[in-house]
Amino acid sequence: MTKQKTILRALAGETLPTPPIWMMRQAGRYLPEYRATRAQAGDFLKLCYNPDLAAEVTLQPIRRYGFDAAILFADILLLPQALGADLWFVTGEGPRLSTITTPNELAALKGVDDIQEHLAPIYETVRILRQELPDETTLIGFAGAPWTVATYMIAGRGTPDQGPAHALMRADVATFEGLLNLITKATIEYLSAQIDAGAEVVKLFDSWAGSLKGDAFDKYALAPAREIITALKARHPDTPIIAFPREAGDRYVGFAKATGADCVALDNSVSATWAAKNVQVDGCVQGNLASRHMVTGGQELVDETRAIVDAFAGGPHIFNLGHGITPDADPENVALMIETVRAGG
Numbered sequence: 001m002t003k004q005k006t007i008l009r010a011l012a013g014e015t016l017p018t019p020p021i022w023m024m025r026q027a028g029r030y031l032p033e034y035r036a037t038r039a040q041a042g043d044f045l046k047l048c049y050n051p052d053l054a055a056e057v058t059l060q061p062i063r064r065y066g067f068d069a070a071i072l073f074a075d076i077l078l079l080p081q082a083l084g085a086d087l088w089f090v091t092g093e094g095p096r097l098s099t100i101t102t103p104n105e106l107a108a109l110k111g112v113d114d115i116q117e118h119l120a121p122i123y124e125t126v127r128i129l130r131q132e133l134p135d136e137t138t139l140i141g142f143a144g145a146p147w148t149v150a151t152y153m154i155a156g157r158g159t160p161d162q163g164p165a166h167a168l169m170r171a172d173v174a175t176f177e178g179l180l181n182l183i184t185k186a187t188i189e190y191l192s193a194q195i196d197a198g199a200e201v202v203k204l205f206d207s208w209a210g211s212l213k214g215d216a217f218d219k220y221a222l223a224p225a226r227e228i229i230t231a232l233k234a235r236h237p238d239t240p241i242i243a244f245p246r247e248a249g250d251r252y253v254g255f256a257k258a259t260g261a262d263c264v265a266l267d268n269s270v271s272a273t274w275a276a277k278n279v280q281v282d283g284c285v286q287g288n289l290a291s292r293h294m295v296t297g298g299q300e301l302v303d304e305t306r307a308i309v310d311a312f313a314g315g316p317h318i319f320n321l322g323h324g325i326t327p328d329a330d331p332e333n334v335a336l337m338i339e340t341v342r343a344g345g
């Protein structure tokens, strides 16, 4: 039986003549209509917790461009907040959180059973989106992977090298692993509830997986992803899962098989020809145009887009950027990328 939605067909392993396309951070500051709705909400967090407005910004790039998937508008840091961490955003700088670095601070966080009330508005956004989205558009839910979420909870902010999280791993491995375990269990409940509310695919963002090497990668990137995916597959066997161990490099090889993910999302530090040979052999891949092309545009954008489509044409592929689109991107370049992908080879 053939599934209709192109993203679901690619995730089921089908090689399509034209890859379906969506874009990380497709609802974002490069769009004037996003900035207007965010101003109406008051600020970024109020937007995340307002189901009507969060659904509205999720729909904006679908209306403007006709992407094949919509991604729930929310943030990976809402889960730490549900666990009891303080969270706020400093304009122009990024997120700030109360830090977790001691056994007492870890013990003071909420249990897995006490997060759902806080997250209820997110599930309401998912329900609205399933009503409002066009029939052909797939709805993707998401969460941060435990390591990436832990790096923010330990440091209290984004860090260039995830130094505070690596330091806690060495200084107090019990607290570090206790935190990772709590996030893992909470993420299973969070994603499961998104699926119950109507998410058709879920994606696990491990933005800082690349800073884990060797054994640490296996223990803190691969094993938590496998635990989450195994638990979700037991409850929701038909829901495909995309894993994004960003900057994993040669550790992308075999990651889908080892974790049970249906698709691995690739960042643009790996070449598409290498990934076609070494990663796509195991199934669907997503990626991996450098997001700078959304700023610079021109023939280089067209050539690079075609090269990626061609490299992955022999197997299941979902076209995307290698990371989120940036606020300085030109909306016209997004249209040019989509046109190039859909023009075919």
Ligand code: CP3
Pocket (backbone or CB within 6 Å): 023, 024, 025, 026, 027, 028, 029, 038, 044, 071, 072, 073, 074, 075, 076, 077, 093, 094, 095, 142, 144, 158, 205, 207, 324
């Ligand atoms: O992809 C999507 O459009 C879905 C929504 C989404 C957002 N954040 C909205 C957002 C998703 C999937 C995320 C994931 C996320 N959030 C990650 C993992 C993916 C990645 O990009 O590596 C991380 C590390 C975060 C944490 C976070 N949120 C940071 C570090 C920042 C500040 C950086 C910045 O771009 O300003 C955010 C804010 C954020 N999350 C914005 C959006 C649209 C910008 C907020 C604004 O409107 O001012």
